[in-house]
Amino acid sequence: MPELPEVETVRRGLAPVMDGQQIVVAQARRPDLRFPFPDRFAERLTGARIERLDRRAKYLIAPLDTGEALIMHLGMSGRFTIADDETQKPLRALNQDGFAHARLTDPKHDHVVFAMQGGAVVTFNDPRRFGYMDLVSLGSLETCKHLAVLGPEPLSNAFSPAGLGEVLARKTAPIKAALLDQRVVAGLGNIYVCEALHRAQIHPASLSRELVDGQVVALVAAIKDVLTEAIAAGGSSLRDHAQANGAMGYFQHAFAVYGREGAPCRRAGCSGVIVRQVHSNRSTFYCDLCQLAT
DNA sequence: CTCAGCTCCTGCGGGC
DNA sequence: TGCCCGCAGGAGCTGA
Numbered sequence A: 001m002p003e004l005p006e007v008e009t010v011r012r013g014l015a016p017v018m019d020g021q022q023i024v025v026a027q028a029r030r031p032d033l034r035f036p037f038p039d040r041f042a043e044r045l046t047g048a049r050i051e052r053l054d055r056r057a058k059y060l061i062a063p064l065d066t067g068e069a070l071i072m073h074l075g076m077s078g079r080f081t082i083a084d085d086e087t088q089k090p091l092r093a094l095n096q097d098g099f100a101h102a103r104l105t106d107p108k109h110d111h112v113v114f115a116m117q118g119g120a121v122v123t124f125n126d127p128r129r130f131g132y133m134d135l136v137s138l139g140s141l142e143t144c145k146h147l148a149v150l151g152p153e154p155l156s157n158a159f160s161p162a163g164l165g166e167v168l169a170r171k172t173a174p175i176k177a178a179l180l181d182q183r184v185v186a187g188l189g190n191i192y193v194c195e196a197l198h199r200a201q202i203h204p205a206s207l208s209r210e211l212v213d214g215q216v217v218a219l220v221a222a223i224k225d226v227l228t229e230a231i232a233a234g235g236s237s238l239r240d241h242a243q244a245n246g247a248m249g250y251f252q253h254a255f256a257v258y259g260r261e262g263a264p265c266r267r268a269g270c271s272g273v274i275v276r277q278v279h280s281n282r283s284t285f286y287c288d289l290c291q292l293a294t
Numbered sequence B: 001c002t003c004a005g006c007t008c009c010t011g012c013g014g015g016c
Numbered sequence C: 001t002g003c004c005c006g007c008a009g010g011a012g013c014t015g016a
Helices: A004-018 A041-045 A161-168 A175-180 A190-199 A213-232
Strands: A023-028 A054-056 A059-063 A068-073 A079-084 A110-116 A120-125 A132-137 A274-279 A282-287
Touching: A004 A054, A004 A059, A004 A079, A004 A110, A004 A120, A004 A213, A023 A041, A041 A132, A161 A175, A161 A213, A175 A190, A190 A213, A190 A282
Parallel strands: none
Antiparallel strands: A023 A110, A054 A059, A059 A068, A068 A132, A079 A120, A110 A120, A274 A282
């Protein structure tokens, strides 16, 4: 589900009730998500103060005053909700039209709960349990197994045409697979890779090392633009995915290719049709006319 | 080492 | 209405 823009949207939703606040009670309602929780997970969190809520790629990172950092990954179906500790009702369960909606999540998949000092109850719900949480020491945060392997943050200056071009020149994999590799660039997933390749007019099956310089320049710009626009729109809400405050992102309405199989290409002047192909069990959407193979 | 494919888990929507 | 099948935004692991 969540790629970088959705995780950033979640971070912005949670920050007001978590930044600088103590976790009065932490609770893990099962022994594991995708991986087992670390030893004494809830005990190590209870009483800790969250210095701030950060994001790296698709990870949420909460440095604590205990010398550790809480690392959280949403996997495919992970979601946070914010409720009031008295009523357990969502505090801000309003969509963008201002109408309250029914509870978005099934409570049987509420796996982790944080009761915050300020009265907010933050719940992590994850039906598929592909998400995970871990505690690592602050001193080795950058070198921990989760973060050490990550490539550059796509919206930072560390992600540049020169750098990407150098990496791609050594890869034989198709460009779509390369961009999904978090070691190449960290934070993209299936949707935004499809969207960025369309913007850059690059065929997803193009071989990474055969991209010319101009294509790499266009690709870096397309990635930065699509991510920036998606964050500004509050991420994408597919199916019933929503932000931490219950609001729905709306960038999905701006998709040029994702989920648009058979629809006309939205590029001005292009008469192509969006096609879908499956590679290694993942759907790839692209325009059969304006995205050129190398 | 790289790369393609499979896998974990549950829920939802479409087709019959 | 109800059942079955395919599909889902991640990413670690396996084996070639």
